[in-house]
Amino acid sequence: MFGTDGVRAPVGMEPMTPQTIMRLAHACGQLLSRQHTGLNPRPAVAVGTDTRGSATMFEAALQAGFSAAGVDTVMCGELPTPGVAYLTRLRGYQAGVVVSASHNPCEDNGVKFFSATGDKLPDGMEAEIERTMDQPMVCLPSSRLGRVSLLPEASVLYIQFCRQALPAGLHLQGMKIVIDAAHGACHRIAPEVFRQLGAEVIAVGASPDGQNINDNVGATSPKHLSEAVLAHQADVGVALDGDGDRLVMVDSEGRIYAGDELLYVLAVDAQTNDGLQGGVVGTVMSNQGLEQALLRRGLGFARSAVGDRHVLELLKQRGWRLGGEGSGHLIGLDWHSTGDGVMSALRVVAAMKRSQRSLSQLCSDLRMNAQCLVNVPVTRGTGMADNTWMPHFQLRAEKLLGDDGRVLLRASGTEPVVRVLVECRTALRAQRMASRFAKEVSQLLTAPAAQDAVTA
Known part of the structure; x- marks a missing residue:
């Protein structure tokens, strides 16, 4: 169930259904309750979301699952993923949970977990949560249910924390900065942080409607920011993704x-x-x-x-x-x-x-090789589990490249794709070889007989 970064899928498809997310929260809550040794009678978790229209449905599912397991939920509202991690550590909560599919389109959603120290959960705990989900879900008596509370100052606390990243003695006065918040969780927070530090801020990608998160804006579509920086003659541009944990920047010339x-x-x-x-x-x-x-x-x-x-x-x-x-x-x-x-x-x-x-x-001393990344779509649940063909394919691809570069194949942990990365000295060769390898990967994934022949 858990991928590279929590649980993620199109809304309505497993595991992103309200029923499964409720069971997921209940399983996590059971583990937290067993481990709880604090002064408070019940463990507590912080819950934040991005701006997807499905967020409130999954918030309710999380509340129900945690409450049934005897865990309190502290609702932070729209808050970037790193903001939830910070508040979890600051307030001494036993875990933090974010409802977000990060850079994915609005049709997807996901759930990320943080430990009490603000770190991602270790693989072992994720595996234990999955095992606990196999057990029947039992609701505690009314007197032992977890309670729900709001943390209206969550954004203010996180803004104050972000400001500390700027070293003492520095300010942003005199700088014009374009911020593209991807219509996501940073749409209010990021512009406010930079304004409080003295910058003149032009905010784009800051009008979420529940459906437009990451839609041709933000860190996954930096051309939008590049155009805005040039149009406003800004000093620099900042592009974030839907949950605020990715960064791409643009200089005054529009370079990404x-x-x-x-x-x-x-x-x-x-x-x-x-x-x-x-x-x-x-x-x-x-x-x-x-x-x-x-x-x-x-x-x-x-x-x-x-x-x-x-x-x-x-x-x-x-x-x-x-x-x-x-x-x-x-x-x-x-x-x-x-x-x-x-x-x-x-x-x-x-x-x-x-x-x-x-x-x-x-970046003048940084001489980057050309890279070309192609995502090869695969049907969810098929072709991804059995990836024994990958090492053989990669070895053959590396022989074709010779000393000119390298190739990397990996099944994505967040999307139903196989990523084909080719790195060479020239962009043209990287593009040609990546396209060739991606076509071959696609054929392998859709033709088992051919796959067996190639990997034998």
Whole structure:
């Protein structure tokens, strides 16, 4: 049930039905109740959502499931994923829950869980929740049911926290910044944070209607931000995704900077001004150009599996402080326990201010290889489970590429696709090879007989 980042599916399809989400909350609540040792009679969880029209239905399902298991729910309303993580830790709740499908379209929804420390749940606990769901759902007596309360100051608390990401002595006065909130959970919060720090803010993608989240706006469609930055002659642009944990930025010339480039900017700034030691964590999909640039600066580089939770796990194993993904999930343990788009954007702007350099200048030593990523659709529940053909296919693809680059195949943990990533020295070759490999993958997934022949 659990994927790379919680539970996610089209609304009305398993597991994103109100019945299943109620059972999911009940199973999680049972585990929390068994582990609870606090002074309060019942454990409590914080619940926040993005702006999808289906959010309130799943909020109600979560309330019912947790209450039946004897767990209190504290409703935070619309709040970015990192905001729920922060409030969970701040208020001492036993868990945090976010109703969001992140960067996915509005037709999808999902549920993410955080531990009491603001971290994503470990694989072992997710597995235990799934096992508990197999048991009959039993409602506690009325006197032992969990209670529901509101936290109306949730957004204010999170805004105050975000402001702390800007280093002391810096301000944003004199800067014109375009913020694209993807019609998502940051549509009020992100502009307010930057305004309070002195910036002139132009907000786009800030008019959610329940159906337009991530719809050609935000971090997954940065061209929208690029056009807005040029139209308003802004200094910089900030694009977030629907739940506020991804970041893509645009400079004054309209050039787009994705996660790997922003991670490099953060690493150089931290090394120069904050004494960053050790190294930086990326993923198997991180650009080789990033790795080589960091090594030239004397910083180590380690690759985790895809997913910010895996980046965080490797950061903790290495004792390092900074990591991220090319998609824009950036984790700086000096300012938060999880990926935070707003805070990461503030740190990038701080790097610009402290160095008195533009994004283009800050990335001048970064020579990125061309990457082409193709998502090959697959039918949900088929073709994904048996991926034994992938290593054989990848080995053959790498032989075709030779020394010119690399290829990576992986089944997505958040969408019904197989991702085909090709990295080469030139964009044309990367595009050609990615298209070729994607076509072959599609044929394999739809023709079992052909698959057997190729992988034999």
